[in-house]
Amino acid sequence: MEKKxxxxxxxxxxxxxxxxxxxxxxxxxxxxxxxxxxxGDKITLLTSSGELVVVDRSQLKPAELPSLTENQKRGRKxxxxxxxxxxxxxxxCRNARECMKACQSHHQLRPEQHHINVLQMQDSEDTAxxxxxxxxxxxxxxxxxxxxxxxxxxxxxxxxxxxxNERCIGCRFCVAACPYSARVFNWNEPRNAEKYEGVTYxxxxxxxxxxxxxxxxxxxxxxxxxxxxxSCVSACPNGVYWFGDKNEDAVTNGTTKETVSFSxxxxxxxxxxxxxxxxxxxxxxxxxxxxxxxxxxxxDHS
Amino acid sequence: MQKIESPEESRKALNKIVSDLTRSIxxxxxxxxxxxxxxxxxxxxxxxxxxLQTRNxxxxxxMSDYVSWGLYIANFVFFVAVSxxxxxxxxxxxxxxxxxxxxxxxxxxxxxxxxVALAGIIIVMDMGRPDxxxxxxxxxxxxxxxxxxxxxxxxxxxxxxxxxxxxLIPDLALMAERMGPELPQWKRKLYKVLALGWHGNxxxxxxxxxxLRVLMILIIPVGLSIHTVTSWLFAATLRxxxxxxIFGPYFVVGAFVAGCSALIILMYVYRLRYxxxxxxxxxxxxxxxxxxVLVSLxxxxxxxxxxxxxxxxxxxxxxxxxxxxxxxxxxxxxxFAQIVGLLLPILLIQLKFxxxxxxxxxxxxVILLSAWFKRFLIVIPTMEHxxxxxxxxxxxxxxxxxxxxxxxIMLFSFFAALLIISILAKLFPVIAIWEVAEEQGIDKKYLxxxxxxx
Numbered sequence: 211m212e213k214k215x216x217x218x219x220x221x222x223x224x225x226x227x228x229x230x231x232x233x234x235x236x237x238x239x240x241x242x243x244x245x246x247x248x249x250g251d252k253i254t255l256l257t258s259s260g261e262l263v264v265v266d267r268s269q270l271k272p273a274e275l276p277s278l279t280e281n282q283k284r285g286r287k288x289x290x291x292x293x294x295x296x297x298x299x300x301x302x303c304r305n306a307r308e309c310m311k312a313c314q315s316h317h318q319l320r321p322e323q324h325h326i327n328v329l330q331m332q333d334s335e336d337t338a339x340x341x342x343x344x345x346x347x348x349x350x351x352x353x354x355x356x357x358x359x360x361x362x363x364x365x366x367x368x369x370x371x372x373x374x375n376e377r378c379i380g381c382r383f384c385v386a387a388c389p390y391s392a393r394v395f396n397w398n399e400p401r402n403a404e405k406y407e408g409v410t411y412x413x414x415x416x417x418x419x420x421x422x423x424x425x426x427x428x429x430x431x432x433x434x435x436x437x438x439x440x441s442c443v444s445a446c447p448n449g450v451y452w453f454g455d456k457n458e459d460a461v462t463n464g465t466t467k468e469t470v471s472f473s474x475x476x477x478x479x480x481x482x483x484x485x486x487x488x489x490x491x492x493x494x495x496x497x498x499x500x501x502x503x504x505x506x507x508x509x510d511h512s
Numbered sequence: 513m514q515k516i517e518s519p520e521e522s523r524k525a526l527n528k529i530v531s532d533l534t535r536s537i538x539x540x541x542x543x544x545x546x547x548x549x550x551x552x553x554x555x556x557x558x559x560x561x562x563x564l565q566t567r568n569x570x571x572x573x574x575m576s577d578y579v580s581w582g583l584y585i586a587n588f589v590f591f592v593a594v595s596x597x598x599x600x601x602x603x604x605x606x607x608x609x610x611x612x613x614x615x616x617x618x619x620x621x622x623x624x625x626x627x628v629a630l631a632g633i634i635i636v637m638d639m640g641r642p643d644x645x646x647x648x649x650x651x652x653x654x655x656x657x658x659x660x661x662x663x664x665x666x667x668x669x670x671x672x673x674x675x676x677x678x679x680l681i682p683d684l685a686l687m688a689e690r691m692g693p694e695l696p697q698w699k700r701k702l703y704k705v706l707a708l709g710w711h712g713n714x715x716x717x718x719x720x721x722x723x724l725r726v727l728m729i730l731i732i733p734v735g736l737s738i739h740t741v742t743s744w745l746f747a748a749t750l751r752x753x754x755x756x757x758i759f760g761p762y763f764v765v766g767a768f769v770a771g772c773s774a775l776i777i778l779m780y781v782y783r784l785r786y787x788x789x790x791x792x793x794x795x796x797x798x799x800x801x802x803x804x805v806l807v808s809l810x811x812x813x814x815x816x817x818x819x820x821x822x823x824x825x826x827x828x829x830x831x832x833x834x835x836x837x838x839x840x841x842x843x844x845x846x847x848f849a850q851i852v853g854l855l856l857p858i859l860l861i862q863l864k865f866x867x868x869x870x871x872x873x874x875x876x877x878v879i880l881l882s883a884w885f886k887r888f889l890i891v892i893p894t895m896e897h898x899x900x901x902x903x904x905x906x907x908x909x910x911x912x913x914x915x916x917x918x919x920x921i922m923l924f925s926f927f928a929a930l931l932i933i934s935i936l937a938k939l940f941p942v943i944a945i946w947e948v949a950e951e952q953g954i955d956k957k958y959l960x961x962x963x964x965x966x
Binding site: 323327328329344357361380382385386390396397399424488 | 651751
């Protein structure tokens, strides 16, 4: 449907430099703007992050940009052999909200739309309040995918629950079914809709967002494909998030980049999952908020 | 009733029945025109609201990421509920050979057809991407209750139309034959075409009876499914207030209460407007009243189960939900529905006086209003109280307040339903002529005669 020539792609890219990071092929070459040609074999390019790099001309290849159907196909399959998990260390969260900001800019979300939401919790009157970042929990028994009438939301092999907003009919049954309020709807025109016009839909980032369809946290599946940590994990300044592959039994801290054993981390830390009695079997584990005391939220909108 | 034997008496009696029951079709006055004008105007305004909504997105409604189902879904449940009266009156009571229910059954089908058609339409109006409706057929997943709902709603509509149409065929042939020049030519033509060459011989009647019987039996599982599946849209989730095992029967019985009250109101309107005192007699209202008490008692039983058991336990999230219903923001609606809409009618209708046409119809209006309240209470409060706190969102996300566009579209659904009922009532007799004749002992052979008086 939206097969693009390289030239067109470059044009779109130029119009939405801010969005460049989210576009399909995030490799160096695919996200470069050519600024100057030098005689010989070298060429100077401007990367999406604003750096000038010199590359050998022979290395230039057309950007690998999967078509919409290919993109959706591989997006539905997931990354083979992976089993993504997240561990959120509540004792570290200081409500910096960098995760929310990074997420909203990555996924083209309006200020009131949260793929990840830092909630102020208090379990009982006697216990201390604490901050709890809440992404989609990517349940292994997901109530949301069960009720979808068109298979627009589905569970991938690597554990991620994804959305195909090219197919979603906007019935919002999944919103009703999710006990964690993880799903948000595009009630209006999405943020910066005009900037994203004509951009090929990337199912793994759910960008561009579409009016009248659902969106939610996807563990930044597009970044995972490129070997990067999810946006929220990388953005956290306090070392709250650990993310990794359960099959490898390894999780990496987004702040310190330290990699540890997943099983050891959750066992030693007495990790728990949210509302486990519902039987949803989340893939997001929480380490208890020991020592963390939430001060009243600054600029709280609630 | 005395059997009419002589041919003259039979013909006379039949003429009277035909002229009484076709009065509604010939009626042409200011009130009719005004009524249709009002219906079409409001339905039109609502449709305009829908075009606004499709253009600007569901953001024009009061719904948000937390209360993501609002008036539309409440209305959908209400319409499905009301439509179930078709199953009760024109199938269950007929199969039980309860003869007083015969003249009522066509009016019940009016309600069933209009309500279930609008239920189907309103669900499309609730969709964020109605343009992608086709995806349900292209990529339909049979694990989703929405697919089941779609299947049964369309099947129920189809069977209801047939249950309306097949008993109408003898009437169509009879009217095309017997009615005088006051009947517009296009209507006569329409009747002739729709009568499908009906002559009224024994073989045709036998086929019709057989078909009706099959349909009456078929509609029972379909009808029960339609509302059970509708209840599963809620009960299949984990949310407090919806996570209930009795939702299926609770919805079905509630539907009978809503449907019976709607039918009583419609009977009263037909009786008054079309002068049908001799056909919808006090006896019919009396019996409908008793039926209403019966279904209301069963509904009361389910209500006690649905609310008393969780109140006794007061689980955390369930408790928050129940508190808003019992003493919070929805207390008025809740207690109105339970006391004024359920308890009081049960007590009052047991008195003979309140089973008279006017008092019973007035009570029915209150019951129908409560039935709508109840559907609102089933859908919205649960969504306002998710398990996790609602934070970092605008204030408007905490409480659901329908917008004017939403109310416009809701009005569309009501007026469109009334429009369907009104068109059916204007186009065809509201009571089966041949069934009344049969009931009075007029032989079938007179039905196919040309009227002598004309």
